[in-house]
Amino acid sequence: MRKVAGVVGAAALTLAAAAWVGLPVRAGAQGGGTIEVEVRYNGAPVIEDIKVNKDVEVCGKEKRIDKIGVGPNKGLADTLAWVTDTKGPATSKPVTLDQKGCEFHPRVLPMTPGEIDILNSDGVLHNIHTFSSLNPTINKAQPKFKKVMKEKLEKPEIVRVQCDVHSWMQGWIVVVPNPFFGVTDGRGVTKIENVPPGKHQIEVWHPLLAKQTKEVEVKAGQAVKVAVELKK
Numbered sequence: 001m002r003k004v005a006g007v008v009g010a011a012a013l014t015l016a017a018a019a020w021v022g023l024p025v026r027a028g029a030q031g032g033g034t035i036e037v038e039v040r041y042n043g044a045p046v047i048e049d050i051k052v053n054k055d056v057e058v059c060g061k062e063k064r065i066d067k068i069g070v071g072p073n074k075g076l077a078d079t080l081a082w083v084t085d086t087k088g089p090a091t092s093k094p095v096t097l098d099q100k101g102c103e104f105h106p107r108v109l110p111m112t113p114g115e116i117d118i119l120n121s122d123g124v125l126h127n128i129h130t131f132s133s134l135n136p137t138i139n140k141a142q143p144k145f146k147k148v149m150k151e152k153l154e155k156p157e158i159v160r161v162q163c164d165v166h167s168w169m170q171g172w173i174v175v176v177p178n179p180f181f182g183v184t185d186g187r188g189v190t191k192i193e194n195v196p197p198g199k200h201q202i203e204v205w206h207p208l209l210a211k212q213t214k215e216v217e218v219k220a221g222q223a224v225k226v227a228v229e230l231k232k
């Protein structure tokens with residue numbers, strides 16, 4: 001209770017401060033609603049165990065790839081949910097795709113059109129290679145001393161990513177025309193926040209399964225739950 005009171009107090013203070021300096025109090029983030037998406041997969045997880053024959057001191061001797069990651073209660077990981085019928089502003093925080101332990105982190109990375117930082121945390125040679133149709137291909141060696149490469153992806157589409165040095169390194173960057181997206185965690189859950197109120201359509205997409213769309217009605221200041229089961 002104390003925490004809640006504190007939050008209310010802080011909000012009241014902000015409003016009071018805004019009134020004091022004569023600034024308009026905008027609905028902003030408070031004007032939107034939240035979509036809580038829970039994704040399930042009824043099939044067995046698909047896991048691939050790879051024997052590593054290169055850069056083992058950094059990559060490890062074996063890699064376990066969760067191609068279809070299924071957690072407790074059949075929750076499906078690495079699944080993108082996004083609002084398809086709305087344009088929106090770019091996200092303000094930097095977008096980063098890390099190459100760490102010879103894996104892409106995250107495996108599924110949504111972003112609004114713009115810049116992306118590709119990191120090499122491994123200190124070994126990686127070579128990022130993108131497969132896209134609207135955005136220019138990126139195919140660049142990233143030597144061990146090059147910690148960051150700045151690239152741009154300006155057109156909304158799904159871009160598959162691989163490393164040409166380490167064949168098991170696979171990922172997906174999804175350029176979304178608005179910031180209303182989320183990627184499920186190991187329990188198959190994600191939240192899309194600050195969505196403009198109204199009726200919307202969301203798309204739920206996993207790299208290896210059939211995508212689905214759902215209608216959802218978002219109300220200001222409220223959370224609406226959506227359950228989706230993806231299939232092959």
Ligand SMILES: [Cu+2]
Pocket residue numbers: 099102125126127163164165166169
């Ligand atoms: Cu690599």
